[in-house]
Amino acid sequence: MTNSQIILKGTKASEGVGIGKLFKIEYSAIYNQKNKEALDILHSLKEKLINKIHLLKNLDSNTSQIFEIYDAILNDPYFENLITKYINQNLSLSEAINKTVSEISIQLSKTNQYMKERISDIERLSIVLQNPNTDIYKENAVICFSESLAVIDFVGIDIKNVKGVVTSSGSKISHLAIWCRNNDIPYIYNIDTTQLTNNLDAAIDLNGNLIINPTQDFLNELKLEKLQREKVITKAKQFKSKISKFKNKEIKIGANIGNVEDAYFASQMDIKSVGLFRTEFMFLAKDKPLEEEQQYKIYKESASLFSENVIIRTMDIGGDKDLSYINIKKELNPFLGIRGLRLSLKYKELFKTQLKALLRAAYDQKNICIMFPMVSIEEEINQAKAIIEELVYKMEKQGEPYRIPQIGIMIEVPSAALNAEKLIKLVDFMSIGTNDLIQYTMAMDRTNNEVDYLYQPHNNGVIKLIQNVIDACHVNNKWAGMCGAMAGELLYYPLLLEMGLDEFSMESSQTILIKMYNEYLQNHELNLLPWDDAKLNVLQESYNDFLEWAKN
Amino acid sequence: MTISKEFELTNKTGLHARPAANLVKELSNFNCNAKIVYNNKEVNAKSFISITSLGIEKGSKITVILDGPEAQEAMQTVENLINTKFGEEE
Numbered sequence: 001m002t003n004s005q006i007i008l009k010g011t012k013a014s015e016g017v018g019i020g021k022l023f024k025i026e027y028s029a030i031y032n033q034k035n036k037e038a039l040d041i042l043h044s045l046k047e048k049l050i051n052k053i054h055l056l057k058n059l060d061s062n063t064s065q066i067f068e069i070y071d072a073i074l075n076d077p078y079f080e081n082l083i084t085k086y087i088n089q090n091l092s093l094s095e096a097i098n099k100t101v102s103e104i105s106i107q108l109s110k111t112n113q114y115m116k117e118r119i120s121d122i123e124r125l126s127i128v129l130q131n132p133n134t135d136i137y138k139e140n141a142v143i144c145f146s147e148s149l150a151v152i153d154f155v156g157i158d159i160k161n162v163k164g165v166v167t168s169s170g171s172k173i174s175h176l177a178i179w180c181r182n183n184d185i186p187y188i189y190n191i192d193t194t195q196l197t198n199n200l201d202a203a204i205d206l207n208g209n210l211i212i213n214p215t216q217d218f219l220n221e222l223k224l225e226k227l228q229r230e231k232v233i234t235k236a237k238q239f240k241s242k243i244s245k246f247k248n249k250e251i252k253i254g255a256n257i258g259n260v261e262d263a264y265f266a267s268q269m270d271i272k273s274v275g276l277f278r279t280e281f282m283f284l285a286k287d288k289p290l291e292e293e294q295q296y297k298i299y300k301e302s303a304s305l306f307s308e309n310v311i312i313r314t315m316d317i318g319g320d321k322d323l324s325y326i327n328i329k330k331e332l333n334p335f336l337g338i339r340g341l342r343l344s345l346k347y348k349e350l351f352k353t354q355l356k357a358l359l360r361a362a363y364d365q366k367n368i369c370i371m372f373p374m375v376s377i378e379e380e381i382n383q384a385k386a387i388i389e390e391l392v393y394k395m396e397k398q399g400e401p402y403r404i405p406q407i408g409i410m411i412e413v414p415s416a417a418l419n420a421e422k423l424i425k426l427v428d429f430m431s432i433g434t435n436d437l438i439q440y441t442m443a444m445d446r447t448n449n450e451v452d453y454l455y456q457p458h459n460n461g462v463i464k465l466i467q468n469v470i471d472a473c474h475v476n477n478k479w480a481g482m483c484g485a486m487a488g489e490l491l492y493y494p495l496l497l498e499m500g501l502d503e504f505s506m507e508s509s510q511t512i513l514i515k516m517y518n519e520y521l522q523n524h525e526l527n528l529l530p531w532d533d534a535k536l537n538v539l540q541e542s543y544n545d546f547l548e549w550a551k552n
Numbered sequence: 553m554t555i556s557k558e559f560e561l562t563n564k565t566g567l568h569a570r571p572a573a574n575l576v577k578e579l580s581n582f583n584c585n586a587k588i589v590y591n592n593k594e595v596n597a598k599s600f601i602s603i604t605s606l607g608i609e610k611g612s613k614i615t616v617i618l619d620g621p622e623a624q625e626a627m628q629t630v631e632n633l634i635n636t637k638f639g640e641e642e
Contacts, residue, residue: 069573
């Protein structure tokens with residue numbers, strides 16, 4: 001009898017392919033001791049763990065940081081006092097440790113986003129402290145899983161047989177995620193680990209799926225993919241911190257982010273700038289609007305991680321993204337209705353709160369830029385700028401620190417692209433949002449699969465609009481960027497370069513591949529202009545040749 | 553003797569995580585009581601959890617109060633740590 005293949009969708013924290021048997025990391029020590037006996041055991045457990053931590057050597061700086069934090073907590077009189085307090089209240093040692101660690105985790109996570117993202121590491125201290133000597137040692141390839149895990153579960157052991165890590169709760173910027181990336185171990189989370197059992201055959205693929213009982217065909221394909229990917233990634237890593245150039249002009253390669261976690265992830269990948277911070281996700285996730293202070297902290301903390309521009313887009317609500325706490329009328333054509341800047345100008349209070357938080361954060365972080373989405377006409381830009389003036393007037397009067405940063409607009413509306421010469425006079429930069437620009441130009445609903453074939457970034461009509469935007473910016477000594485999906489697609493990269501685009505913004509993990517393609521193109525010029533979409537095959541061939549080159 | 557001094561934190565992450573752990577570690581070598589005052593809250597400067605819980609960010613001003621036989625030397629060490637930005641990379 002053969003078991004059928006099951007695919008579970010997870011979230012990638014460390015990308016890669018791994019094949020092995022499922023292995024549950026589970027510790028079970030429970031200390032029921034109370035009073036003096038409990039305190040004695042506590043001291044010996046603490047000593048064992050502190051010794052273990054001090055013996056760890058050759059860790060990278062990110063990994064050692066969490067152990068310094070463990071060390072600091074274990075040696076903190078506050079920590080011992082709290083445990084002692086609970087033991088005096090007649091709790092058992094295990095209960096007292098669990099309660100203390102959980103309280104401390106909550107307390108520390110409230111201080112800033114960075115500590116908040118470390119919460120899984122800190123919570124793990126409770127289990128590790130009660131099991132200081134447990135090591136995993138496995139002779140066969142394994143994919144380790146548990147409800148939650150931390151780096152300390154893996155140190156001091158031979159990790160060459162750890163082919164993957166799977167947890168229920170996790171984060172892209174936890175120390176475990178960083179450690180897995182540094183050691184090329186695939187790690188996915190958001191998987192219901194209660195469904196998993198020991199010793200089943202399993203695999204992790206590049207899309208962040210956990211495959212249970214993979215078929216032989218599937219495994220063969222995966223092994224091939226793994227081999228090729230390893231070659232490409234090894235090569236791509238050489239270009240990670242290299243400055244990309246085209247005809248002596250520096251090309252900015254930035255990240256698209258949606259929250260502080262993404263910002264940390266991007267900065268860990270050596271990305272220097274953010275071309276698009278989508279703020280609406282922070283609003284959509286909540287049932288009430290984010291307060292000014294919260295927003296201010298998020299913008300400031302995110303921008304502090306980058307040395308170059310961090311372009312923060314004011315909320316792009318409407319279209320396919322709805323807010324529960326404002327009453328937006330049902331529209332027949334929401335993509336052509338009240339969305340983006342149109343919505344912000346209608347619900348001014350939300351917009352003012354966001355702009356004020358941005359003006360304050362821009363004072364602290366000189367690299368912050370503001371960008372308005374879905375702009376059609378000059379009047380909208382003037383209205384938005386008038387609101388900024390009004391805020392500045394009040395802040396000036398109250399002596400609040402602020403700075404008016406560079407202001408840009410997104411170009412998604414075809415008429416705005418054609419009218420770029422006029423609109424650019426009012427702003428400092430333009431960034432092209434290709435997903436909507438293509439949808440509006442080709443009259444194809446991007447949520448309707450039937451018209452998928454009309455998603456054509458290379459179409460002459462679309463390219464003419466993009467060229468017009470780039471030229472209008474350059475004539476006025478301003479820069480043009482792109483933050484839609486097209487900016488991260490390798491296929492179109494050579495064309496956009498030749499057209500003169502200055503900045504490309506995309507998902508963080510895509511940046512190293514784009515940087516590598518940029519290097520490749522230094523010696524493989526295409527001369528695509530004047531463009532005609534019949535030349536798509538030239539782009540396709542170049543892309544194929546590049547992939548071959550990258551694998552070798 | 554009791555001495556106190558005000559500092560502005562200029563390192564990237566403020567008094568969190570590694571910088572806080574370093575400060576506590578250094579202070580524990582000295583025979584003195586140590587306190588940090590920030591935003592009208594006073595905590596034990598030899599407690600990592602207490603310091604981190606203050607949420608002290610870059611650009612904040614804190615007051616360090618030391619009391620005991622080695623207060624003088626301890627203050628010198630605190631000053632060095634803060635001035636060298638806790639050895640953090642920029």
